[in-house]
Amino acid sequence: MDPQRRAWLATAGAAALGAAAVNRPSLAALPEAATQGSPHTQPPLVPRDGRAYNPVVTLNGWTLPWRMRDGWKEFHLVAEPVEREIAPGMNARLWGYNGQSPGPTIEAVEGERVRIYVTNRLPEHTTIHWHGMLLPSGMDGVGGLTQPQIGAGKTFVYEFELKKSGTFMYHPHADEMTQMAMGMMGLFIVHPKDPRRYRVDRDFCFLINAYDIDPGSATPRIATMLDFNLWTWNSRAFPGIDHLPCRLGDRVRIRFGNLTMTNHPIHMHGYDFEVTCTDGGWVPKSARWPEVTIDVGVGQMRAFEFDAVNPGDWAFHCHKSHHTMNAMGHDVPTMIGADQRGLVERIQKLVPDYMVMGDRGMADMGAMEMPLPDNTLPMMTGQGPFGPLEMGGMFTVVKVRADQKPGDYSDPGWYRHPPGTQAREYAGALPEPPRAATPSADGDAGAAPLNVRKRGSHHG
Numbered sequence: 001m002d003p004q005r006r007a008w009l010a011t012a013g014a015a016a017l018g019a020a021a022v023n024r025p026s027l028a029a030l031p032e033a034a035t036q037g038s039p040h041t042q043p044p045l046v047p048r049d050g051r052a053y054n055p056v057v058t059l060n061g062w063t064l065p066w067r068m069r070d071g072w073k074e075f076h077l078v079a080e081p082v083e084r085e086i087a088p089g090m091n092a093r094l095w096g097y098n099g100q101s102p103g104p105t106i107e108a109v110e111g112e113r114v115r116i117y118v119t120n121r122l123p124e125h126t127t128i129h130w131h132g133m134l135l136p137s138g139m140d141g142v143g144g145l146t147q148p149q150i151g152a153g154k155t156f157v158y159e160f161e162l163k164k165s166g167t168f169m170y171h172p173h174a175d176e177m178t179q180m181a182m183g184m185m186g187l188f189i190v191h192p193k194d195p196r197r198y199r200v201d202r203d204f205c206f207l208i209n210a211y212d213i214d215p216g217s218a219t220p221r222i223a224t225m226l227d228f229n230l231w232t233w234n235s236r237a238f239p240g241i242d243h244l245p246c247r248l249g250d251r252v253r254i255r256f257g258n259l260t261m262t263n264h265p266i267h268m269h270g271y272d273f274e275v276t277c278t279d280g281g282w283v284p285k286s287a288r289w290p291e292v293t294i295d296v297g298v299g300q301m302r303a304f305e306f307d308a309v310n311p312g313d314w315a316f317h318c319h320k321s322h323h324t325m326n327a328m329g330h331d332v333p334t335m336i337g338a339d340q341r342g343l344v345e346r347i348q349k350l351v352p353d354y355m356v357m358g359d360r361g362m363a364d365m366g367a368m369e370m371p372l373p374d375n376t377l378p379m380m381t382g383q384g385p386f387g388p389l390e391m392g393g394m395f396t397v398v399k400v401r402a403d404q405k406p407g408d409y410s411d412p413g414w415y416r417h418p419p420g421t422q423a424r425e426y427a428g429a430l431p432e433p434p435r436a437a438t439p440s441a442d443g444d445a446g447a448a449p450l451n452v453r454k455r456g457s458h459h460g
Ligand SMILES: [Cu+2]
Pocket: 231, 263, 264, 265, 318, 319, 320, 323, 394
């Protein structure tokens, strides 16, 4: 059994125990605050009480257990410093909820009344804003505007009825720049009252976040505005992001919210899909449009759906190519085509380990084993079945398999391509390719050599 599968089974057992402990009749005033130590995707938390629904699966995350009391669904969130493994080899010191960043996903059903206790174990005050929810103004969680701040060591209670189903999130509305840059956020999924409505076979969700953590350190720089160096999904970077296993023929939904400071064009290979939900609600069937890339703006949520009819390993990633990289300096010069002969020997007299990099592009980085400072990730990394993947950051794989069992989220391994369905090397003769004829002086200026200035270009 592969280690991920074993970790899966072990934590599935632990999650079931935790839920049982929470549901035990108790006179405690507060619901138990469950915590989760594993950074891996936990199996869906099937509801034992409250209204029935089809649970989501949080990528590299988990769902918060609850208890029912006098008709209220009660949750307990604890805001606290946490340690999060961004990917094997790198741990970050973040702030989050109940042992993790992002915090656990909250799941409930349209029409239910929720009571959410929030205990603050941070060194400064906080609040929680329920992004996208329709609720009384005093439950909106804006420190100073709709409530006093939740001081360090204090517990506040939020109570509201869930007016509509959809994809929402929660995050502080207190010292926001610091608290979101430190990882404080979570998903809040409200399921439809009728579980047959918007039903899918697999329902994945995650939050898009970003950190600026200097190599060798573990605490994010909170004042960074745009130039982050770790682009993450649920505070995980490739190759730390789990894969999304699907069964051939499944109807699949993937929901994501963006709590970074820039937009992310989220792209999936092998399929076209439909945008079916935003943080404003469900998109009516007549208004859905086909896409292969969905740009999600800052503070927005999107969900798309597709029928998993194409088996294979399908890349799923942000289309900003700097967001599929790990920690790197962005001020490196472009060396493509630079002739460094002679120079190297002269520099090596002063710096014996000096290496030439980037004169043939940057792909060498994917295979290079360079010494790294402690606690950082290679810029491009990850091994696939055919070699280095040369990726980092916001990248993972949707794996569609005929033999994936319903409800099984374990990793099926790499796809085995049927014979004749894979790109292959051509080993035949290569005739000289035909070239366009050199234009005359009055000819098509577009085909002129690069160093010839177009006539009249100074007028345009
Ligand atoms: Cu991006």
